[in-house]
Amino acid sequence: MLADPPxxxxxxxxxxxxxxxxxxxxxxxxxxLTQDNIDAQLWRRFGTSRLERTVCAAPxxxxxxxxxxxxxxxxxxxxxxxxxxxxxxxxPSASGIHLVPYVREAQKRGARLVVVDPRTTALARSADVxxxxxxxxxxxxxLAIHRYLFTNGYADESFLREHTHGADHLRERAEPWTxxxxxxVAGIDAxxxxxxxxxxxxxxPALVRCGWGHERNRNGGNSAMAILxxxxxxxxxxxxxxxxxxxxxxxxxxxxxWIGTPEPDTRAVNMNHLGRALTEYTDPPVNVLFVYNxxxxxxxxxxxxxxxxxxxxxxxxxxxxxxxTDTALFADVVLPATTFLEGYDLAKGYGPISLELARxxxxxxGESRSNADVFGDLCTxxxxxxxxxxxxxxxxxxxxxxxxxxxxxxxxxxGGRPTxxxxxxxxxxxxxxxxxxxRKVQLFSAxxxxxxxxxxxxxxxxxxxxRYPLALISPASERTISSTLGELPRPDVKLLMHPDxxxxxxxxxxxxxxxxxxxxxxxxxLSVASSIRPGVVSLPKGLWRRSTRNxxxxxxxxPDTLTDLGGGACFNDARVEVASLPNA
Ligand SMILES: Nc1nc2c(c(=O)[nH]1)N[C@H]1C(S)=C(S)[C@@H](COP(=O)(O)OP(=O)(O)OC[C@H]3O[C@@H](n4cnc5c(=O)[nH]c(N)nc54)[C@H](O)[C@@H]3O)O[C@H]1N2
Ligand SMILES: Nc1nc2c(c(=O)[nH]1)N[C@H]1C(S)=C(S)[C@@H](COP(=O)(O)OP(=O)(O)OC[C@H]3O[C@@H](n4cnc5c(=O)[nH]c(N)nc54)[C@H](O)[C@@H]3O)O[C@H]1N2
Ligand SMILES: [Mo]
Numbered sequence: 390m391l392a393d394p395p396x397x398x399x400x401x402x403x404x405x406x407x408x409x410x411x412x413x414x415x416x417x418x419x420x421x422l423t424q425d426n427i428d429a430q431l432w433r434r435f436g437t438s439r440l441e442r443t444v445c446a447a448p449x450x451x452x453x454x455x456x457x458x459x460x461x462x463x464x465x466x467x468x469x470x471x472x473x474x475x476x477x478x479x480x481p482s483a484s485g486i487h488l489v490p491y492v493r494e495a496q497k498r499g500a501r502l503v504v505v506d507p508r509t510t511a512l513a514r515s516a517d518v519x520x521x522x523x524x525x526x527x528x529x530x531x532l533a534i535h536r537y538l539f540t541n542g543y544a545d546e547s548f549l550r551e552h553t554h555g556a557d558h559l560r561e562r563a564e565p566w567t568x569x570x571x572x573x574v575a576g577i578d579a580x581x582x583x584x585x586x587x588x589x590x591x592x593x594p595a596l597v598r599c600g601w602g603h604e605r606n607r608n609g610g611n612s613a614m615a616i617l618x619x620x621x622x623x624x625x626x627x628x629x630x631x632x633x634x635x636x637x638x639x640x641x642x643x644x645x646x647w648i649g650t651p652e653p654d655t656r657a658v659n660m661n662h663l664g665r666a667l668t669e670y671t672d673p674p675v676n677v678l679f680v681y682n683x684x685x686x687x688x689x690x691x692x693x694x695x696x697x698x699x700x701x702x703x704x705x706x707x708x709x710x711x712x713x714t715d716t717a718l719f720a721d722v723v724l725p726a727t728t729f730l731e732g733y734d735l736a737k738g739y740g741p742i743s744l745e746l747a748r749x750x751x752x753x754x755g756e757s758r759s760n761a762d763v764f765g766d767l768c769t770x771x772x773x774x775x776x777x778x779x780x781x782x783x784x785x786x787x788x789x790x791x792x793x794x795x796x797x798x799x800x801x802x803x804g805g806r807p808t809x810x811x812x813x814x815x816x817x818x819x820x821x822x823x824x825x826x827x828r829k830v831q832l833f834s835a836x837x838x839x840x841x842x843x844x845x846x847x848x849x850x851x852x853x854x855x856r857y858p859l860a861l862i863s864p865a866s867e868r869t870i871s872s873t874l875g876e877l878p879r880p881d882v883k884l885l886m887h888p889d890x891x892x893x894x895x896x897x898x899x900x901x902x903x904x905x906x907x908x909x910x911x912x913x914x915l916s917v918a919s920s921i922r923p924g925v926v927s928l929p930k931g932l933w934r935r936s937t938r939n940x941x942x943x944x945x946x947x948p949d950t951l952t953d954l955g956g957g958a959c960f961n962d963a964r965v966e967v968a969s970l971p972n973a
Pocket of ligand 2: 423444445446605681682683684685687688689709710711712714726727728729760863864865870871872873929930931943944947960
């Protein structure tokens, strides 16, 4: 619902007239107001290092782009049409609660539910089959399903011929993954896996919800690749409720950023290597760090190294945030930011393909200012803006609205909810097709194959050692959004462990424990329950340092290694040991 804008936003109306008169309506694409606008202008013209934003969705995004060119996917309202739903490495009960009623409705109408997750999530409890895989093994599980489809005559040969390239490579690489072998690697029951393959082969419409839990490890890219290839091989497209479903964040076709300056050829820093950049890079060293929309002391791998970097006396750190985060505590200068209650933005749905103009409902609190205003001011004072370039939030807003395709901008201004170019609920391969060169699915690409450490559709073994045998995962919790809202009080944070693992270590529910590896250690309380599989332990994602006994959180145990494709974070490749805390 749109609230009435406050009186100061009448300026918007005046600026609309002014900017319209002044602007020459270039047909380029734009993104949000909170980043990739004036901020990018500033960094580009200033010539800073470039940041590769890889902590989230880098492998899945890379693969989705390669396979399908990020084709729009099944929206939530079509879930009830499905007869089979596979929730793969996603926990909507915490990370997207608006999806849950649609899954429940589908179940009421008789749909089968499969959940692939090392934890027994709320939806896994009511699933027809729950595959509690070991973390990082999804690629072989999906390949075993491909093999089943190919060898039992369920592969849709005519779809593969007409709409895809590279199916033979996929078939060949799936060949070694028999049910028995894949089940052994994933630590699951081979009969349960075969049941899933059979359900998938024989159900229509069948829907795969590809989440992010399975991407956060060394095999993340190939995992997403094998999962997203399933509907192509199984011939699941072309019907409402059939195909795959993701966040649909690219489905408006307005993804490309609008920035007046081309990207310079300066050094690119993978965000997962921030700790290294701050402590090791010498040519040149990083002397200034500007942090906004981010709380790296809590959320980026290798926390100990990040904190060491942030603590450098010779590093000038500016943190621009709404609250005093763990990162802001290290800042030389803290700039207060407005929240979404205080400014304009374009808000996209998460799953649904919706877009709304968010308007302020309160005036800016205290001295807080919006991103665009602050970056506009910095640019102006540094003399970096050209004539007619937007200098603040309202100007940028108008540019964005003007450059949206068709009547979308006008609809948004009028307070409406525009319909996306592909329709609000497209059917894959009826209403929308891959945005690839020839509108075909690229099941195999030589370039991608060469860029992965051991190639496409291949499995890199578990990094566990005798010293650190347990896989620590850190999925989204219902208490925070990544680390956002982490300043609020939260109950005692607990490490979740299976009873067998606890018994093997002489640990009991409620014990104080240390979780450790060569990168660091975390002290907290233990929760023992069979809602997680043996060999895997779990801490919530996005914890602030105050949530544990020793001011270290899950990211202190996470290596800064990268995923096979896309240079993504390997949060769930942390391998640890857990012991009772001495003198506790
Ligand atoms: N409340 C809340 N909502 C959020 C967020 C939040 O922090 N809190 N974060 C937002 C963001 S930024 C994102 S990216 C999304 C993420 O949302 P999701 O896609 O749900 O991703 P995760 O929470 O990382 O993990 C989902 C599930 O994958 C499981 N998992 C872990 N490792 C593996 C594995 O190797 N294989 C498989 N099959 N499963 C595995 C976890 O146990 C977890 O239940 O949520 C968004 N929504
Ligand atoms: N252990 C572990 N760590 C993880 C993950 C995991 O699975 N496990 N998941 C990763 C994932 S998926 C993600 S997306 C990252 C997210 O990690 P980050 O990118 O660090 O995002 P947040 O933790 O949400 O922090 C965003 C900050 O921006 C501030 N902010 C919000 N709006 C504005 C604004 O308009 N202007 C300004 N200036 N500031 C604003 C908020 O107050 C908040 O402090 O975390 C990653 N970290
Ligand atoms: Mo994320």
